[in-house]
Amino acid sequence: MAILNAYSFLLVLFITSGVVIATKKNDKFIKENNCEAKMDMPCVLEVFDSIFKTGSVTNNCCGELLLLGKMCHHALVKRALENPIFKNLDQKTIMHKSITTWDNCLELSHSPSPSA
Secondary structure (H helix, E strand, O other): OHHHHHHHHHHHHHHHHHHHHHHHHHHHHHHHOOHHHOOOHHHHHHHHHHHHOOOOOOHHHHHHHHHHOHHHHHHHHHHHHOOHHHOOOOHHHHHHHHHHHHHHHHHHHHOOOOOO
């Protein structure tokens, strides 16, 4: 029984340390790449709403999202999911919506502009 408890403890310790390391790596990436300062607040809110609520992203904010970069976008969404406020949300759904938002913006950037 003591061996099982020790094994369980080590397993929990291993899993938790991995989460802490992943969180620290994510925060380090965000800081090193200045991810938080690359978009205007109205666009940040628009993209956030499209991922965590419902809504769409305007052409202008799609442009800012693409300039932010996919890695920064992904890191910021992952960090938001670490917030206890979002603990009841389905992370798979949020990540899917994040990818869909990115893909929609990418597709929009490749579509021809309407003629003036």
